[in-house]
Amino acid sequence: MKGYPFVRYAAALAAGIVLYGQWPSLIWIPAGAAVLGLGFFIGYFIRYRNQVVKPLAAVQGLGGLLLLLAAGWCLTYERTASNRPDNLLHLTDTLQAYTGVVTAQPEERAKTYRVELAIRQGRWQTGSNSDHPATAWHPLSGRVIVYIDKAIGQIPRYGELWLVNGSPRSIDPPLNPGEFDYKRYLHYRNIYHQQYLRPFQRQLIGYDPPSRITTWATSINRLADAIITRQVGNRAEYSIVNAMILGVRDDLDPALYRAYSAAGAVHILSVSGLHVGILFTVLTYLLSFLIRRPRGKLIMAVVQLIILWFYALVTGLSPPVLRSAGMFSMLIVANALGRQQQLLNTMGASAFFILCFDPYALFSAGFQLSNLAVAGIGSWQSTLSQALTFRYRFLNKLWELTAVALVAQLITFPLGVFYFHQFPTYFLLANPAVMGLSFLLLPLAMATLALGWVPYLNDLLGWLLQKTAWLLNWVVVQTGTLPGAVWDGLWLSAGGMLLTYAVILGAVALVLTRQREYAWATCLAAFLLGVLIVWDEYEQRHQQTLAVHFLPHRTAVSLTAGHKSLLLTDLDTSDTRSYDFYLKNTFGQWGIGQLSLLDLRQSGDSALADSPIRTFYRHRDYMLCVWQGKTIMLVNKLNRYTHWRLPAVVDYCIIRRNALQHWDDLKGRIVARHIIFDDSNKTPLTDRLLAEADQRGFVCYSVRQMGAYVAELK
Incomplete structure (x- = not known):
């Protein structure tokens, strides 16, 4: 870190932001850091006050970092809207x-x-x-x-x-x-x-x-959308170009989005630092002839800055693009002034100024992943790409792209699994082709926008852009349909993610330095990670859980034993969006490998063909089953015209579809140890019944008000 001062500055500022996020009311944290930092500075100057040339001292640097930590805490407090009294x-x-x-x-x-x-x-x-x-x-x-x-x-x-x-x-x-x-x-x-x-x-x-600048940017964004619509036309290709250039994914087909996710290329669909980096690389190559001319570096820098910030305007000043445009602007200016370029220090400077402007950017997955990827590429990519050389220039370029994909995927793998719970198996197969086509598509799109007013040329550029987008979609779809394309259902806790990073960083440091200390550190981290994985596996294998999930206006009850679960639901099987948003992560966290569905809308016993429930009775007004020694009842209807009653005590009674209108409707019918309302009931009705239950002195549960009901049946 000695040669990268801004990395230290950004890390200290980020530490203050994290401390505020964890303990926003502890004012002594920034106060103590500021007093201690000033004390280090004052002590340093008193000690060397009589020396003309003052030596560098670690205590001085530590004092500065403590002051930055306090500044990070205070900045976050000031930028938190809830701290305003008129909020x-x-x-x-x-x-x-x-x-x-x-x-x-x-x-x-x-x-x-x-x-x-x-x-x-x-x-x-x-x-x-x-x-x-x-x-x-x-x-x-x-x-x-x-x-x-x-x-x-x-x-x-x-x-x-x-x-x-x-x-x-x-x-x-x-x-x-x-x-x-x-x-x-x-x-x-x-x-x-x-x-x-x-x-x-x-x-x-x-x-x-x-903001007038933002108004201008949104106008340019709408104009660009009109040009792309006219020149590309076809919806599949138009949606990809629109997502990559304008950051608009409204027209993106869900099946196509899943194909990009399966191929490990979903990052292409969100305007980000990758797109700015591609434009920067292409511009550097195309304008390299200017370097040998008088003031060529200055002209090249001006052209690069104009095009990069024009792209930022086209995206409507998207925050990820603004962050990356700022970082590459620093690189461009440093190159024009003949200053030595250090990618890690430039990344640190970019992160530092971004966090000064928006401290909460630190908690953005995009900010974390992009900075991690840049840090990994800046640290390891050169060493990895030089490990193999080929006789042909094309193969060398292909290996360089592959090395970039390898390093970026390796360094972002734990964080990606922590956030998104999946890993693309064939990313090495898809990424070189995706990156290569992106290097072609982005400049083509920018040229189409800039020259959309030129007759015939605009048609040619639009045709090339449409065919490039078609080829990109074809490559991604073909990769996504390969068997085992996605390693899905992965789950990492925060502790598991940190231990995984310890293993990766320790192993890389061991390969690069050959020092024994890193071998011991890597083995220790791997051992602790293994213990954590084994313990999680043991708990999941022995779990027995009844859960009434929150699913908007629907019923979702799961019976889980080990790695198997039965889901009783009236959710339409075609509604994958609701399942993915509300339920998928739950079963992933529980390590469910086999999920069976029982459709509550079906009548008769056909729905029980593959069910683990052996004791089961279904009536048009209710459903009753016994599972793991517990009696579970789902009530569909309770009114004066139906006179059924259950002469036994049930363990769990789940009220659905507004079946219960008044508590007196249960008299003489059901006695239950636990009463749960799912979200198929109307919220005002459930709220009234809960208030009445509180007045009568008994407890019931609503998933709308209290979240999913989870009972361990051990």
Whole structure:
């Protein structure tokens, strides 16, 4: 780290950000770090105050890093919207209406537009006199994710000022084990509320964009979209170009997206530092003839900067592109000034300034993966690529691309599994072709946008762009359909991820240095990782779990024994999106290797053909089964016209489909030790029944309010 000062600076700043994220109320952390850091500095200057040339000292550097740590904590506090007293989060009265401005380019969904609003004013009732409350407009801050019906017609624009009736609600935490934490993801973007709007709840009252630069960027983005639509045409190729160039994935077919994921090329579909790096590499190659001319480096730098920042504008100033454009701009300026280029130090400088502007970028998976990939490539790629040489230049170039893919995949593998729980088996087969075609597609797309006004040439460029996108799709789809293309269902805990990194880094250091200490460290990390894996396997093999999952407006009950699970559900098998978002991670975390489905919509015993349940009875109003010595009952209907009753005590009674309207309906019918409401019941009805149960002095459970119900049956 001696030659990479900005790596140290960024690490110290990141440490302060992490400490704030863990302990935001402990003000003594930055205060203590600042006092200690200043103490080191003052002590250093007192000790060497009489010397003209002061030596470098470790205590001085440690003092500076402690000051940066304190600065990271304070920056994060200052950039956290919930710390503002006028934030919507602190409002205790019921918000009746608010005004807000569209602060990001809206996204198009199947039935709605997803819009991000920044609140400016709110209206609510104030005053202690409840008979004559005062209603007035007050300054209010906060950001809200709004979903509005497409019936409004035209997609909203950045900068529109809205008057919205109603009150946003807090974003729900994850309600199933292992489910993606959408609340935390939005929290890192300082968004704490969301609202679903009918068209009549929103009124357009003006146009006041917060940033003229962003307005310009969104206009360029829309113009670029129109050009690509005209020149490419075909939906499959258009959606890929749109995703790679503009960052818009609204038209991307889900099957095609899964094929890219299976081929290990899904990163191509999100505008990121990779795209900026490809453009930088291509521009450096195309403009290399300028280096030998007078002021050629300066001209080359200016052209590169113009094109890179034009691409940033085309993407609508996407945050990942902004981060990478900043890093490559530093490389370009350093090269133009004849300064020595150190990729790791440049990466550290880029990360440092990004975190100064947006501390919460540290918790972004994209930020973490891109910086890890750059760090790995900068440290190891050269050594790996030089380990093999070929007689033919083409093979050498192909090996260099393969070495980049190997290093990037190796260094990001644990973090990728931690976040996405899968690994592409054939990434080495697909990545060289994908990277090569991307090196062709991105410059072609930029040329199509820049020369779209030139007759005939625009048609030629559009045709080439469409064929390149078609070939890219073909390569990816063919790779994704190979047997065993995706190693799915992987699960790493935070501890397992850190131990995996310890093994990887220790092994690489051992190969590069041949020092015995790294061998011992690698063996120790591998041993601890093995113990963790064996313990997890032991717990999963002996697990016996009943779970009532949260599934919006549906029933999902799982019976798990070891690595096998039976899911009782009324979810349509074609609705893979709901399963993937709400349930897939749960079964992955539990290590389920065999998942069977029992469709609650089917009648008769045909649905039980492959079921592990042996004691089972189904009635049109309820379903009763015995599993692992526990009696489980799913109630579909309870009313005055049905007079059935169960002359026994059940262990778990699951109420579904609004079957229970009043608690008295259970008298003389069912006695249950545990009563659970799934989300197929209407929320107002469940809330009323829970309140009545609390008044009567007995306990019941709602997955909508409390999250998935999980019972260990050991």
